[in-house]
Amino acid sequence: MAAKFSQLIEYRDIEMSDLDTIYDLETKSYNFPWTRNILKDCIINRYDSFAAMYSNNIVGYVISKISSIESHILNLTVDEKYRNNGIGSELLDMVINKCQIVQSEILLLETRLTNDSAIFLYEKYGFKKIGLRKNYYKTSLGKEDAIVYRKILN
Ligand SMILES: CC(C)(COP(=O)(O)OP(=O)(O)OC[C@H]1O[C@@H](n2cnc3c(N)ncnc32)[C@H](O)[C@@H]1OP(=O)(O)O)[C@@H](O)C(=O)NCCC(=O)NCCS
Numbered sequence: 302m303a304a305k306f307s308q309l310i311e312y313r314d315i316e317m318s319d320l321d322t323i324y325d326l327e328t329k330s331y332n333f334p335w336t337r338n339i340l341k342d343c344i345i346n347r348y349d350s351f352a353a354m355y356s357n358n359i360v361g362y363v364i365s366k367i368s369s370i371e372s373h374i375l376n377l378t379v380d381e382k383y384r385n386n387g388i389g390s391e392l393l394d395m396v397i398n399k400c401q402i403v404q405s406e407i408l409l410l411e412t413r414l415t416n417d418s419a420i421f422l423y424e425k426y427g428f429k430k431i432g433l434r435k436n437y438y439k440t441s442l443g444k445e446d447a448i449v450y451r452k453i454l455n
Contacts, residue, residue, distance in 0.1 A: 307387045312395055315350035315362060317341075322359045323352070330378045333439045340364075343375070351395045353379070353388045363392040365399075372400045374410040377419070389422055397426075400454050408454055411447040413438050420448070428452045 315323065320341055327334040343350060343364050349372075353361035361379035365372060374396055379388045400408055411434065412419040428450035437447035 307391070309355060310360070310386075310388055310391065311354045312351055312391060313354060315344055315352050315364075317344050319352060319359060319362075320344060323362055326359060326362070326378060326380055327376075330381065332441065335376065348375070349396065349399055351392055353383075353392060355383065361388045361392055363396055365396045367396065367399050367403060367405055369403050369405055371407045371409065372396070372405040374408065377410075384418070390426075393422070393426055397452075397454065406454055408452045410450050411437065412450065414446045414448055423450050426452065 320337070324334075324337045324340055327340065348364050349367040350362065350364045352359045359380075360383045362376070363374065363378075364376040365374045374393075377389060377392060379392075397408065408428075410423065410428070412423065414433075429452070430448050431451045432449040434447040434449060436444035438445045
């Protein structure tokens with residue numbers, strides 16, 4: 302029997318040798334991507350970062366800062382070609398599992414007010430809106446608000 306696509310995805314920690322591939326995926330995925338230097342700093346500083354691998358290629362990644370008490374998801378990106386296959390969910394699970402290991406109590410993140418797929422995913426995971434950051438993100442026409450989401454972890 303053929304394996305389900307999601308069963309062919311492997312997950313591992315991000316390494317410095319992944320920087321160029323991740324930067325490439327970042328620039329393809331956002332109109333206003335993080336710079337290569339920001340990504341590099343996250344890897345150097347050992348942020349909690351995981352890559353989703355499909356046949357030895359990175360098809361998604363998550364970058365988070367996990368600590369006891371409060372943790373943050375800073376970047377969650379899946380290659381457009383591979384979206385809606387559960388990869389974003391699996392990357393979120395990896396962060397949540399690690400938060401639970403260090404007994405982090407709260408997980409926070411921000412997303413654009415217009416980012417329907419991200420909003421759907423976060424709300425499905427039980428994140429609750431706790432605020433808005435006015436004019437937080439750049440857009441081609443000006444600025445857009447961010448929704449701040451929080452998930453209380455057990
Ligand atoms: C947000 C993102 C990471 C989700 O990754 P993904 O691998 O597609 O996520 P999953 O497949 O695990 O789940 C996606 C879910 O959203 C749903 N969905 C997708 N687009 C949607 C939309 N426009 N409106 C409502 N639901 C949507 C899918 O049906 C799926 O739900 P299901 O699991 O109940 O079927 C991905 O869309 C992405 O990389 N977007 C661009 C970068 C980005 O905006 N990142 C978030 C920054 S905060």
